[in-house]
Amino acid sequence: ASHRFPSFIAKAGICDIRYIHRYFQTHQGIWQLGLTSPGGAGRNKTLNQSDFLDIQILLPPFKEQERIADIIDTWDEAIALTNALIKALQQRKKGLMQKLLTGEIRFPGFDDAWEEVRIDDVARVNPPKPKNLDENTVVSFVGMADVSEDARLTTKESRPYSEVSSGFTPFRDMDILIAKITPCLENGKGALVNGLDNGLGFGSTEFHVVRAKAEKTFPEFLYYHTVSHNFRGRGELNMVGSAGQKRVPTDYVRAYRFPIPTLAEQKKIIASLSDADDGINLYKLYVTELQQQKKGLMQQLLTGQVQVKGMDYVRVLHK
Known part of the structure; x- marks a missing residue:
């Protein structure tokens, strides 16, 4: 792999790599990464590996790290499943649109030539x-x-x-x-x-x-x-x-x-495709809500603002 992608291995039983990965996606973690990445704006900023290893983070007991990572993974799974459903609905709508706009599918009561x-x-x-x-x-x-x-x-x-x-x-x-x-x-x-x-x-x-x-x-x-x-x-x-x-x-x-039907039939086609759009947009809003919930959870769980089952967080020198 490129030298621009340094690799780190978590110490077994001390650190869950999923927890650390999530931590550096929080506001606090991103800020700390910025402090250890000297250089100009854009691609000129490079992570100083020695400084990175000196970063102090809030680290709960290992079992608690696993629970926190599992909770966040659950939100990721829900987001991924909903996005997959959105893609499936979008493909279904494309097929429906192709058939409705070409007259391959007609609504009952409409038989005028296009x-x-x-x-x-x-x-x-x-x-x-x-x-x-x-x-x-x-x-x-x-x-x-x-x-x-x-x-x-x-x-x-x-x-x-x-x-x-x-x-x-x-x-x-x-x-x-x-x-x-x-x-x-x-x-x-x-x-x-x-x-x-x-x-x-x-x-x-x-x-x-x-x-x-x-x-x-x-x-x-x-x-x-x-x-x-x-x-x-x-x-x-x-x-x-x-x-x-x-x-x-x-x-x-x-x-x-392109072929065009009567205004009355156009109206029926529009209503059908609009219903399909409404369904897709509803799931998109749900994904946005899940993403906001996940963001809030990460900020709270990974910085010690909220603790799972009251376990104590300790500040450690991660090196």
Whole structure:
């Protein structure tokens, strides 16, 4: 292994290596590692092994270390199992989406033929910014980092219109953002935006914006098509530009063809896929809760703030 990865072996019966590993993930442990890692910022900081071995930590009796490590392992197992379930649900949703968006699966009571259209037929691509907007109007700013790789808006920043009126991509509530540059497109970056300040937003020039025509399609239905494997995969094949700076052209988005049912059937499809999303998001919230619980437990158990069965912690010279 690289010399940048020093190895340490725990003394049998004195130290549970899982306990030590967890300890150096706490705020206190990370701070101590920083003190023993001289050098500049970034990769220039290197652990001083001699100083590391002189670090003093709170070390409970060995059996207590094992119990603490087991408790934290239980949280890790719960997190891993829930993440596995999320992945399974996401794969199931992908399969369902593929079948619903192509008409392979139809809902009872719907038998009208679907029409093949281009995005340009049912939406405006990269519409212009609003006119006569007061420069003090507060709008939302969305950068590429503010959208996730599962095509969700995660954060946004409030700014006056005067700061973003030039040099940024305009959009409004219920518009669809599509990352145009590699590897953001391939990684799934994008969003169906809503809840913008005053219903208006500006963002990275690396976004395409698609605005559904209300009489033709629902934004949510169009959004699901733009996050489909077919749309993203074909978009990757149609990229232009040099390596590392390849982008999906506007013409690809406008000309992308897909089948579309009646508005009533679109609504049913949206509801079904939205239910699937809600289930996935519920488990994601559960994972976040478990991670916060684990973080709190680690901080309390590994620093002696809380003791299991009242055993005494001792400060030792770990060398």
